[in-house]
Amino acid sequence: MSHKPEKLFGTSGIRGTIKSKMTPSLCSKIGLTAASFFGEDSTILLARDHRPHATVVYHSLISGLLAGGVNILDCGIAPTPAVLFALKKLKYDGAIVVTGSHTPSEIVGILIFKEDTSELSKTESKEFEDILYEERYEIMQWNKTGYIEPIDIFDIYAESVLSLVNLQKVEGRKVAVDPGNGASSVILREILELANIRVVAINDTLDPHFPHRDPFPRPDNLKDLSTITKGFQADIGVGVDGDGDRAIFADENGNILWGDITGSLFIIDALKRKKTKNVVVTINTSAITEWAAKKFGGTVIYSGVGPPAIAESMKKNNAYFGIEESGKYLWSDAIYYGDAALATLRLLEILDIEGKPLSKLISEFPKFYMEKVAISCPDKLKDIVLVRAFEEWQERHKPAKVLPSDGIKFMYKDSSWVLFRPSGTEPVFRVFAESMDKERTKELIKESVDLVKELIKRHSTE
Structure with missing residues (x-):
């Protein structure tokens, strides 16, 4: 490839629409990459949700996985946790689920799971992206491609949960x-x-x-x-x-x-x-x-x-x-x-x-008041908005503690806090505020939302 595309993985898996990010071409290459990641002759569980475009992504993945020498147990349409309980019980090498999860209908995603039922870590996601972008995958010879078989996982799911x-x-x-x-x-x-x-x-x-x-x-x-x-x-x-x-x-x-x-x-x-x-x-x-x-x-x-x-x-x-x-x-x-x-x-x-x-x-719990606001924000502006929000909020306030993670959280001695966080799954920037005082929560959320909106507007014109 001539240049490295944008970061593939978000907060959980890879998500987008089939018209842009999740194209059949890319998804077949993701299948080949997954075959390289799991290893030749690995066996994985594969499932999808019921969105029409999930079928497109699903079959594109199958093409790449089989060509890369991976064997597939096809779970069909299934809840993601059902697939993972089956993975745990049957002890295969991993699982992939094609699902938009909680996102709007037009979004589809690919979730990749390891043998222990957890998703790829940040380090492993970076390794996966490197294999994809550098094309370090291989199409097997005709007699070394993988096989695909159907599997019904409902009984395993039900028995595992009830146990x-x-x-x-x-x-x-x-x-x-x-x-x-x-x-x-x-x-x-x-x-x-x-x-x-x-x-x-x-x-x-x-x-x-x-x-x-x-x-x-x-x-x-x-x-x-x-x-x-x-x-x-x-x-x-x-x-x-x-x-x-x-x-x-x-x-x-x-x-x-x-x-x-x-x-x-x-x-x-x-x-x-x-x-x-x-x-x-x-x-x-x-x-x-x-x-x-x-x-x-x-x-x-x-x-x-x-x-x-x-x-x-x-x-x-x-x-x-x-x-x-x-x-x-x-x-x-x-x-x-x-x-x-x-x-x-x-x-x-x-x-x-x-x-x-x-x-x-x-x-019997103490009362906390939280407000959450999602603000439309192009992906390309998320990083600069987060940096500027951190700088400007810190100038205005003196928090007792700053907690950086996949966002910036300002924590105060009265148990109130504000979080600035770009979404990892949608083109939105999220702002959270909480306090044991309802009015303070309203004040914090208004000021923080106004700041983010102003920063998006400012940097949209640059």
Whole structure:
């Protein structure tokens, strides 16, 4: 190649549209690169979501993988965590999932997983990019190409998840589920029913257009889940993203909770059971997680955003549990990726152990007020906006602590903080602010958002 393209990997995997970044030509080369990365005669699991263009990327990958000498077990359409539980059980060399995950319908992605179910680290992603850009891959001779076979992984998925839960503590419960017409449609409901849980489901059919809500579950688009949870008199409700890893919960009154709230319950549970001393928390997660960890003798270790950063930090620090505020919960005894089915079952376990409804458990937490704003920002401006935001915010304020990661977090002695973070998956720049004082949060978010907008405008004209 005559020049090196832009960075391939984002926060989690490779994402784009088939008209630009994720072209069939590039995806077949990614398949060849993956064959070189995993090694000739490796065997991997391959799956996709139900978006029409995922099929295009899928077959392009297959072409490159087979030509590079890799054998494929074709899982078809499947939730990402299902593939990873199968990978763990069957002990193959890795897995690749083609999915847009929580992003809008037009986006498609490629997630690459190692044998231990974690995604490629930053170092490994750089190595992968170097192989691709330098064309250090090989098309095998006709008699050394790989083979492809279909595989049904549902039973492995269901049995693996259910084996991690005390089923006597969850049976008889009532759960409302909203898979959002994503890849976990039907499957999530069936796993819960296998645990003798009564389930009511909405948006429970595969639909690549996501007609009822977009695939990123959050309080503002889970109003139907809120209504049905309360109306069904369910113990909890759960809203899921496009590939089945994110889980945003509703309490029995229909109140939708961000992942750091329920994640704090998981932290407390892990510490009470003496499963861990260290817990990994992403840089954009509420300080409520630090309160929960400290109260029960744990230590918070901050990581970058996304499963690759969380998993790497968990392994490095011997942490049993990791969390991202978007509803991703990782347990080291399961897979190094989120799974809505396992999170739902483990939350029900906690309700049984504590003997209290979810609303009561979280009412015992101190109150933090967080606001999050996503601002449209071209990818080419993200780096300069982050640098200038850091410089100008530091001039205006004197934070108690600056925490750099895949963004810049300013932390203050009153437990308030501001985070400037360019998205690694979308053309947006994210700003977060949190405080125990609602008005201070509003002040911080307004000033930080105004600063980012002004910087984008300033540098767009250069």
